[in-house]
Amino acid sequence: MEISRYLEDSSGYRGEAERVFIPSSEAEVGEIAAKAAAGKIPLTVAGAGTGLTGARVPHGGWVISLERFREIEIGRGRARCGAGALLKDLQQAAAQTRQFFGPNPTENSASVGGIVGTNAGGARSFHYGSVRRHVLALHVTRMDGSAARVERGEGVDFVFRPAHQPGTTKNSAGYCLQPGLQWVDLLAGSEGTLGITTSAELQLIPEPGAVLSGIIFFGSDVDAFEAVEAWRDIPELRQLEFMDEHSLGLLRPSYGDIPADARAALFIEQNVKSEDDGEVDAWAERLGEQGAFADESWFGFTAADRERFRVFRHTLAAMVTDTARRNGYPKFSTDFAVPLGRNRDLHEYYKQRCGELFPRQYTIFGHVGDANNHINLFPASGEEARRVEELMGEFARYVVSSGGTVAAEHGIGKSKRDLLKLMYSPDEIEAMREVKRQMDPDWLLGRGTIFEA
Ligand SMILES: Cc1cc2nc3c(=O)[nH]c(=O)nc-3n(C[C@H](O)[C@H](O)[C@H](O)COP(=O)(O)OP(=O)(O)OC[C@H]3O[C@@H](n4cnc5c(N)ncnc54)[C@H](O)[C@@H]3O)c2cc1C
Structure with missing residues (x-):
């Protein structure tokens, strides 16, 4: 078996790892966990490896x-x-x-174990929330080999x-230790550090009569941000995504x-009763009011249109990764979110600081409806990489001081552990560590993820 593909995300x-196990039954999962516990061997749970924080990477x-x-x-209302x-x-x-899974994280080759493990969000979390909210039950194996179903x-x-908890609409940083805590809410987002999920029961939502989707272009990001606030409360608007001028610049050759x-675009989706319930006219009016490019924006009702727009958005994420790879330095990208009222402030702050330091080496795009745009920076030398790292720290401190989160949807993993300490007090992190010790006393599961071992 090719072990190397399990050693990265x-x-x-x-x-690095000594062995990789690929069990076929819950009983086998239990045996592997119990053997690892008996030998005090660290055990890391791998999903599909699309994670962006090194969470599934073993040490x-x-x-x-x-x-x-x-x-x-598939059943009625659940899968x-x-x-x-x-x-x-x-x-x-x-x-x-004729049902769908609400949150729909953008990377659709992710696994169910992974999206539950990271409490992933996505384009439609704006309307439906993150994955955690949609978990009805989990089958979980603990480090002692015992299995349980929690609902x-x-x-x-x-x-x-x-x-x-931060004042944001999404959060995947650390354990969700809220009063009245339920098992499913603790395990979802625990990044493979508390148990091994073998199966999940997830809520499904009935498909609406039709879905109107569109990519709407603007002459400036200021206009696009004004539209976000004007449109946020449109009934059944289920997606509100942003792309800045540098993102459009990356996409233009294709x-x-x-x-x-x-100079900016919004990607929207709205549930509607039917194709002719008047929403097309309503959007024409809205575009006019917000100074959007009415004639050159793209709209559609079919699944093929939705897929075309999804690919447009997803191509951008892939191009960002390629650009970083070509430069030969790691991709520096944020997963910060702030309370909705600070959305514009954060954007202006990103633009101002990047404009000063790296004017043509960044993109801003993402889940603007949740005040969770991702900024990506592309350093071209070792010295620039060092300065970008400093800038990321500065952004993180700004976000935390605004009541935000350092991990809205990707989790903390191994690469963002330092950020957790910015967001929670030492006492709160100790409270999380106490939970970890209760469930995994020898600290074997997902060692090095969220917390230092
Ligand atoms: C191009 C691109 C776009 C992306 N867009 C989004 C987005 O819109 N929203 C978003 O939230 N994320 C996004 N991501 C990140 C990634 O897709 C998510 O973090 C996803 O949830 C990871 O799933 P995975 O199966 O790949 O998990 P992995 O990366 O393999 O693992 C992630 C974590 O889950 C744990 N885990 C996996 N399976 C289990 C299990 N069975 N039991 C317990 N723990 C488990 C692992 O231990 C690890 O801690 C994107 C990634 C890429 C590359």
Whole structure:
């Protein structure tokens, strides 16, 4: 078996391991966990490896991959999925019953175990929230080899000390230690450090009558941000994504139909009753009011249109990764979010500081509806990489002082552990460590993820 593919994730972070196990049954998962516990061997759970924080990358010990747990059973309002099932397969199976999985993280080759593990968000989290909210039940194997099913409504059976939550609409930083904590809410977002999910029961939502989707172009980012605030409360608007002028610049060679004078774009989706319920006219009016490019924006109702726009957005993420790779330095990207009222301030701050320091070496795009745009910086020398790292720290401090989060949807993993300490007090981090010790006393599972070992 090719072990090397389990030693990295999409962040480029690399590690090492002695063995990789690919079990086929829950009983085998239990045996592997119990053996690792008996031998005090660290055990890292691997999903599909699309993570951006090194969370699934082992530092020695064993890796357990759930990739053979691929079954998907669709019911009314829920799906039971093996942890290794891919998000795109879930979406496809759900679509056959005219249902869908709400949050829809952008990278659809992620696994169910991974999106639950990171409490992933996505383009539609603006309307539906992050993955955690959609978890109905989990089948989990603990480090002692025992297996359990926990379902929504079931509170944890131990005493813990709460930690504050940021004033954002999304958060994937550390354990969600809120009063009244339920098992599913603790495990979702625990990044493979508390248990091994073998299957998850996820909520499905009925497809609306139709979906209107569009890429709307603007002459400036200021106009686009004004539109975000004006449109945020449109009924059934389920997606509100942003791209800045540098993002459009990356896409232009592949998309000749991006208007020449566009400097920003919003990608929207709205649930509507039918194609002719008047929403097209309403959007024409809205575009006029916000000074958007009415004639050159793209709209569509079909699944093919939605897919075309999704690919447009996803191509951007892939191009950002390629640009960083070509430069030969790591991709520096943020997953920060601030309370909605600070959305514009953060954007202006990003632009001002990047304009001063790296004027043509960055892009800003992402989940503007959740005040969770990602900034990506492309250093071209070792010295620039060092300065970019400093700038990232400065951005993180700004975000935390604005009541935000250092990890809105990707988790902390191994590469962002220092940021956790900016966001939570030492006492709150100790409260999280106490939970970890309760469930994994020898600190074997996901060692080095979220906390130093
Ligand atoms: C181009 C691109 C776009 C992306 N867009 C988004 C986006 O819009 N929103 C978003 O949230 N993320 C996004 N991501 C990040 C990534 O897709 C998510 O973090 C995803 O949730 C990771 O899933 P995975 O299966 O690849 O997990 P991995 O990377 O393999 O693992 C992630 C974490 O989950 C844990 N884990 C995996 N399986 C299990 C299990 N069975 N039991 C317990 N723990 C487990 C791992 O131990 C690890 O801590 C993007 C990534 C890329 C490359």
